[in-house]
Amino acid sequence: MTMGGFAGKVLYVDLTQGKIRQEPLDPVIAQKFIGGLGLTIKLAYDRITPGSYALYPENPIVLGAGPLVGTSLPATSRVYAVTKLPASGTVGWCGGGGGNFGCQLKNAGYDQVVIEGRADRPVFLKIIDDRVEIDDARSLWGSGVEEGCEELWKTVGRPAGVLSIGPAGENLVSFSMAYIDRLSTLGRGGFGAVMGSKNLKGIIVKGNGGIRVADRKGYKDLSETLFQRIRDYPYLKEWQDLGLLKSLPLVPVEVYENIKKRRIACVSCPIGDKDVVEIPDGKLKGLIVCSTSAANLLTPMIYGFQDYREAVRCIAILDELGLDMFEFFGVMGFAKSLCDQGIISKDRIETEIRLDSLSSLETWAKKISLREGLGGVLADGFKGILKEFGEEVKRYAPPVVKGLIPYVGPKAPLAWSLFGTMELGQVLDPRGPHVGASGSPTYFAKRPLDVFPRHLDRMGVPQEAIERILLGLGTEKQQLKVGRLLKYSHSWFSILGSLGICARAQINRFYNASLCAELYEAVTGIETDLEGLRERVERVWTLLRMANVREGFTRKDDALPEKWFEEPGFQDYLTGKPAIRQDLEQMIEDYYDEWGWDPKTGIPTEEVLKKLGLT
Amino acid sequence: MEKFTIRVNPGSCTGCLLCQLACSEHYTGSFNPSAARVQVDVSGIDCSIRFTEECNGCGVCVDYCFYEALRKEAVG
Ligand code: SF4
Ligand code: SF4
Ligand code: SF4
Numbered sequence: 001m002t003m004g005g006f007a008g009k010v011l012y013v014d015l016t017q018g019k020i021r022q023e024p025l026d027p028v029i030a031q032k033f034i035g036g037l038g039l040t041i042k043l044a045y046d047r048i049t050p051g052s053y054a055l056y057p058e059n060p061i062v063l064g065a066g067p068l069v070g071t072s073l074p075a076t077s078r079v080y081a082v083t084k085l086p087a088s089g090t091v092g093w094c095g096g097g098g099g100n101f102g103c104q105l106k107n108a109g110y111d112q113v114v115i116e117g118r119a120d121r122p123v124f125l126k127i128i129d130d131r132v133e134i135d136d137a138r139s140l141w142g143s144g145v146e147e148g149c150e151e152l153w154k155t156v157g158r159p160a161g162v163l164s165i166g167p168a169g170e171n172l173v174s175f176s177m178a179y180i181d182r183l184s185t186l187g188r189g190g191f192g193a194v195m196g197s198k199n200l201k202g203i204i205v206k207g208n209g210g211i212r213v214a215d216r217k218g219y220k221d222l223s224e225t226l227f228q229r230i231r232d233y234p235y236l237k238e239w240q241d242l243g244l245l246k247s248l249p250l251v252p253v254e255v256y257e258n259i260k261k262r263r264i265a266c267v268s269c270p271i272g273d274k275d276v277v278e279i280p281d282g283k284l285k286g287l288i289v290c291s292t293s294a295a296n297l298l299t300p301m302i303y304g305f306q307d308y309r310e311a312v313r314c315i316a317i318l319d320e321l322g323l324d325m326f327e328f329f330g331v332m333g334f335a336k337s338l339c340d341q342g343i344i345s346k347d348r349i350e351t352e353i354r355l356d357s358l359s360s361l362e363t364w365a366k367k368i369s370l371r372e373g374l375g376g377v378l379a380d381g382f383k384g385i386l387k388e389f390g391e392e393v394k395r396y397a398p399p400v401v402k403g404l405i406p407y408v409g410p411k412a413p414l415a416w417s418l419f420g421t422m423e424l425g426q427v428l429d430p431r432g433p434h435v436g437a438s439g440s441p442t443y444f445a446k447r448p449l450d451v452f453p454r455h456l457d458r459m460g461v462p463q464e465a466i467e468r469i470l471l472g473l474g475t476e477k478q479q480l481k482v483g484r485l486l487k488y489s490h491s492w493f494s495i496l497g498s499l500g501i502c503a504r505a506q507i508n509r510f511y512n513a514s515l516c517a518e519l520y521e522a523v524t525g526i527e528t529d530l531e532g533l534r535e536r537v538e539r540v541w542t543l544l545r546m547a548n549v550r551e552g553f554t555r556k557d558d559a560l561p562e563k564w565f566e567e568p569g570f571q572d573y574l575t576g577k578p579a580i581r582q583d584l585e586q587m588i589e590d591y592y593d594e595w596g597w598d599p600k601t602g603i604p605t606e607e608v609l610k611k612l613g614l615t
Numbered sequence: 616m617e618k619f620t621i622r623v624n625p626g627s628c629t630g631c632l633l634c635q636l637a638c639s640e641h642y643t644g645s646f647n648p649s650a651a652r653v654q655v656d657v658s659g660i661d662c663s664i665r666f667t668e669e670c671n672g673c674g675v676c677v678d679y680c681f682y683e684a685l686r687k688e689a690v691g
Contacts, residue, residue: 262662
């Protein structure tokens with residue numbers, strides 16, 4: 001059977017042996033797991049050796065782009081990677097706005113890429129249609145993300161998609177990331193280090209094969225309606241102008257307007273939110289920075305930076321090194337309190353740690369990325385610090401979940417105290433605190449409860465489940481079951497991710513689950529209805545759970561950090577009353593129960609595994 | 616609009632390639648940016664937009680540009 005949408009092949013790369021082979025995509029498995037994120041989870045599940053270590057050669061990196069990637073459907077650019085991550089040791093998804101990478105990969109003929117082993121020298125993978133090479137990257141080793149990406153582009157010319165790492169990934173920093181086209185971040189939890197452990201500096205891909213859809217007429221009708229809805233959206237211009245700053249106003253609009261140079265969009269995105277900024281004045285005048293978002297560039301303001309220009313420079317440095325900014329600030333904050341307590345002695349600190357100082361952070365970011373002195377300890381994140389200074393220093397640490405800091409919370413960088421799916425998801429996402437799967441697909445902060453049913457229906461939540469999520473709607477005793485709702489955040493996210501649609505709020509609002517089923521059918525030719533899509537997505541997320549259960553992770557690892565219950569703590573989403581442990585534990589049980597997993601252990605039941613064909 | 620010419624404004628181009636996707640599908644039946652009759656070069660700080668000799672000015676690509684980097688301008 002020829003399916004539309006899919007490119008049709010899987011690329012296998014063994015870096016140890018230097019061997020490359022291609023295999024046709026198995027259509028039966030593709031249908032069962034949708035594609036994209038779902039198929040990537042399936043392939044990773046099949047290839048991961050249980051009990052292996054994230055930075056060992058046998059840990060595979062599985063990359064994938066969904067069947068809609070490469071078409072003109074709005075914002076169908078997403079690229080996913082699934083691997084075992086060093087920060088948590090869990091099998092996690094990493095995903096990013098795919099820039100050119102997803103579209104080029106599909107055009108080169110591949111839906112998935114599986115990379116295993118470890119090269120004996122720094123290499124990069126060059127994919128031009130059928131021509132795939134493992135090339136020497138010794139001259140690129142040590143280069144920053146942007147510099148390395150530009151060099152890779154030079155090897156094949158643009159347009160081409162690049163996935164690459166900086167010095168932090170090369171030196172196995174546990175909070176290093178990879179970058180797509182030098183600006184989309186991929187891999188909170190140490191994905192950069194997984195690439196680094198394989199001596200893999202980057203992947204460059206260029207393709208000319210084209211992507212066909214199965215039902216051109218059906219596709220045209222559906223896509224035209226979708227595009228028209230976007231054209232008619234009253235806030236389109238505002239989103240295009242402000243990007244993430246629309247929902248996260250970190251600086252006055254005038255400041256942003258002053259530095260904004262141009263927008264960059266991932267392929268097929270009509271509401272692009274990537275930024276090119278230029279500092280217009282001051283000591284940093286003329287500095288041009290490309291970033292996943294100006295909101296990111298301004299994040300240091302949250303930590304006390306006074307001058308936005310220095311904030312931009314600070315994040316540009318972290319991006320160049322390939323460091324996760326939230327984790328970097330979290331680790332530095334922890335290290336600073338240990339200095340203040342005298343636990344880290346003065347002789348280990350040549351440069352004073354200051355979270356509001358560009359020069360201090362620049363020094364430390366480099367020390368961490370190159371593992372110099374104390375930087376080598378900090379490079380291993382919280383685990384590294386506890387190992388060096390003893391478990392008892394934990395009391396000075398911020399809340400930690402699965403080795404990372406939850407960055408949304410009452411005292412977290414993104415200060416927020418209502419406890420909804422985004423907050424709970426920081427504990428229940430297999431890779432630890434990340435809000436991608438539980439935030440924007442669902443989030444409607446502080447919206448009144450009566451808008452929920454419509455929204456949930458759009459996400460594909462069955463009516464009977466809506467009744468379990470919203471109790472006594474409209475009465476004084478109305479309740480929102482956050483744990484049950486979170487299942488559907490993750491399902492909706494997995495639908496979008498498996499198809500290849502960006503999950504960001506400004507994008508996913510134009511899609512709904514039934515439309516996704518129709519689009520999947522029109523593009524691939526695989527008969528699908530909403531019910532069919534729901535079942536596949538249950539299979540996808542349950543298999544991800546099983547990939548972690550197989551590693552020994554269960555309920556005990558989905559642990560709520562003690563510090564969440566200190567003052568000021570979270571508040572109940574509806575009533576604003578303090579969120580107490582018992583209630584939050586109940587949400588975790590509800591979440592498992594809604595999936596059909598054992599509420600006490602978090603392990604999928606035999607019955608569910610059987611139903612989903614996962615036994 | 617009966618007759619139009621296509622105006623380009625590279626300054627507002629985002630490199631989204633919707634124009635190339637639309638053109639290639641329209642004329643080749645497959646989404647293939649490299650086969651499009653409009654080519655956007657995103658390698659500089661600003662984009663540049665070029666039409667190939669095969670371009671017939673049909674305007675399909677313009678309808679997919681959400682950033683006003685391509686516009687139709689009425690003639691006559
Ligand atoms: S919203 Fe941002 S991340 Fe998503 S597709 Fe558009 S440009 Fe890429
Ligand atoms: S005007 Fe028509 S032929 Fe020319 S690039 Fe645009 S879509 Fe293609
Ligand atoms: S010209 Fe318009 S459609 Fe084409 S890449 Fe630029 S912004 Fe996108």
